[in-house]
Amino acid sequence: MNKNYFEIIRAGVNTTFQDKGRNNLYHIGIPFSGAMDYRNYLLANKLVGNKLDLPVIEFAYQGPLLKYNGDKINIAITGEVIFKLKKRDNEIQGNCYESYLIEDGDEIDILSTNKSVYGYLAISGEFDLKLQWGSCSINTKANIGSNDGKKLENKQEIHISKINLKQEKKKADYLNSKVENIRVIRGTNFDYFSEEGKKIFFEKDFMVSKLSDRMGMRLEGPKIENIVNTNIKSEGLLKGVIQVPADGNPIIMLSDHGTIGGYPKIGVVASVDYDRLVQISPGSKIKFKEIELPDAETLFKLYEMETQNLLSQI
Amino acid sequence: MIKNISNLGDAALYCDFGVEVNKQINSEVIKYFNTIKEKNIEGINNLTPSYNKLIISFDLRITNFREIKDRIEKLDVRQTLKTNNKKLEIPVCCDSSFSLDIERLEKKLNLTKEKILENFFSKDFFCYMTGFIAGMPFLGDLDQNMRAQRLETPRVKVPKGSVGITEQFADIYTFESPGGWNIIGNTPIEVFDSSKEIDPNLINPGDTVKFKQITLEEYKNYNE
Numbered sequence: 001m002n003k004n005y006f007e008i009i010r011a012g013v014n015t016t017f018q019d020k021g022r023n024n025l026y027h028i029g030i031p032f033s034g035a036m037d038y039r040n041y042l043l044a045n046k047l048v049g050n051k052l053d054l055p056v057i058e059f060a061y062q063g064p065l066l067k068y069n070g071d072k073i074n075i076a077i078t079g080e081v082i083f084k085l086k087k088r089d090n091e092i093q094g095n096c097y098e099s100y101l102i103e104d105g106d107e108i109d110i111l112s113t114n115k116s117v118y119g120y121l122a123i124s125g126e127f128d129l130k131l132q133w134g135s136c137s138i139n140t141k142a143n144i145g146s147n148d149g150k151k152l153e154n155k156q157e158i159h160i161s162k163i164n165l166k167q168e169k170k171k172a173d174y175l176n177s178k179v180e181n182i183r184v185i186r187g188t189n190f191d192y193f194s195e196e197g198k199k200i201f202f203e204k205d206f207m208v209s210k211l212s213d214r215m216g217m218r219l220e221g222p223k224i225e226n227i228v229n230t231n232i233k234s235e236g237l238l239k240g241v242i243q244v245p246a247d248g249n250p251i252i253m254l255s256d257h258g259t260i261g262g263y264p265k266i267g268v269v270a271s272v273d274y275d276r277l278v279q280i281s282p283g284s285k286i287k288f289k290e291i292e293l294p295d296a297e298t299l300f301k302l303y304e305m306e307t308q309n310l311l312s313q314i
Numbered sequence: 315m316i317k318n319i320s321n322l323g324d325a326a327l328y329c330d331f332g333v334e335v336n337k338q339i340n341s342e343v344i345k346y347f348n349t350i351k352e353k354n355i356e357g358i359n360n361l362t363p364s365y366n367k368l369i370i371s372f373d374l375r376i377t378n379f380r381e382i383k384d385r386i387e388k389l390d391v392r393q394t395l396k397t398n399n400k401k402l403e404i405p406v407c408c409d410s411s412f413s414l415d416i417e418r419l420e421k422k423l424n425l426t427k428e429k430i431l432e433n434f435f436s437k438d439f440f441c442y443m444t445g446f447i448a449g450m451p452f453l454g455d456l457d458q459n460m461r462a463q464r465l466e467t468p469r470v471k472v473p474k475g476s477v478g479i480t481e482q483f484a485d486i487y488t489f490e491s492p493g494g495w496n497i498i499g500n501t502p503i504e505v506f507d508s509s510k511e512i513d514p515n516l517i518n519p520g521d522t523v524k525f526k527q528i529t530l531e532e533y534k535n536y537n538e
Binding site for chain 1: 320321322323324325326328333335347359360361362363364365366367368369371374375378379443444445446447448449450452488489491506508511514515519
């Protein structure tokens with residue numbers, strides 16, 4: 001049997017292995033992690049005929065340049081990704097949501113996630129990875145997950161332990177929708193903020209700061225005034241929670257967030273908008289729209305049905 | 315008892331046990347935490363106990379706020395649960411290379427270094443919760459005269475093993491991380507061991523911790 005692997009010629013900005021993440025570890029300080037954009041993660045696995053919960057490669061902004069060595073294998077890329085496939089005698093511009101058969105010596109050059117943040121690369125088979133708490137998901141801040149919890153580096157090799165017998169061409173008809181408004185449910189400390197502050201929060205534009213990563217998204221814009229206390233007794237956090245520290249600039253907790261925090265919670269991003277939220281790139285504008293719990297639940301149900309629908313059509 | 319249950323977003327319950335921070339309220343939180351964990355309720359995918367709150371996260375694909383709230387309200391938590399709380403001794407070296415904020419604290423508290431350390435090392439600490447970063451214990455309570463605010467500008471990097479204090483609490487940085495607590499020393503002990511999938515935390519909620527001062531010499535030889 002041949003050894004099948006990718007050689008990393010260029011690792012990219014933040015390239016990690018991700019899957020569905022880890023449950024039931026908040027109480028010891030370990031967050032979910034997992035693929036930031038869950039829908040695009042599922043689609044990537046489905047396009048290569050995998051079980052939906054298998055590890056994939058997640059990249060941000062500029063992705064990796066990978067050289068493949070081994071037996072023929074299908075790959076698929078999802079997100080808003082610009083990439084090229086360099087074959088022995090030709091070079092093609094790749095399309096997202098379409099699987100490609102690659103052969104020994106081929107290169108995948110993931111140039112950019114365009115105006116979004118995260119993209120996914122799945123292979124029709126399995127990466128050779130050591131799991132931690134049942135998941136490969138790399139949390140670089142806590143050094144948890146495969147690859148010793150570190151992001152992938154130049155010259156490293158990514159080994160493949162299994163290639164699926166069936167290598168079928170698959171395609172999906174999908175366009176990532178752009179959202180201008182992110183829907184938010186009031187947080188447990190909503191009344192810590194002045195009337196003016198609450199108004200600003202739901203009416204004004206904020207800008208996503210460059211200091212955003214898998215842990216959190218920092219926002220810049222008009223300051224939100226706190227009239228009660230800029231600290232609370234430290235308590236649990238969740239992905240999507242929007243905290244406002246003393247400086248009045250909101251921070252949204254993302255998948256690798258610290259599990260406990262002491263800043264007031266002005267709101268929580270509705271689950272339906274999380275996948276789209278994480279794709280808003282630094283420098284872009286973001287606006288919050290208030291919704292009530294029952295609406296958030298209904299919208300999530302519809303979103304989930306749409307995801308299942310998309311998956312069943314592949 | 316839970317004083318109030320509200321929703322935190324669309325996929326979590328926010329259980330409020332009261333405004334104060336004390337062992338009694340925290341024991342209630344931990345009792346609920348243990349009971350819910352043992353019951354393995356379908357759909358619940360995370361529990362975060364803290365001083366006086368318990369956050370219950372669930373998978374919105376499987377269940378919803380109303381269902382889980384109903385389950386929690388009907389929960390029988392009277393049963394006495396087996397507690398295996400430990401008493402631990404944690405060695406701490408306060409050499410000037412580790413006690414990054416001791417001079418700042420002397421000014422803030424108006425106490426000498428000797429007094430601060432004497433007070434710190436004579437205390438029995440109770441572990442309220444673990445988290446923020448993996449395995450970090452939140453311990454209390456410090457005496458009134460030992461309570462200082464966080465640094466105005468948090469450090470970008472607090473060294474691994476640092477022992478810090480703020481307000482009535484002490485904590486241990488289980489790995490290098492940003493943070494704003496006043497650092498008084500460093501422990502050579504591994505407080506979080508990520509190679510252990512079961513019980514990676516040395517210190518768990520409900521445990522009692524006593525710090526023991528060690529010399530730089532002892533610190534250096536500790537892991538040999």
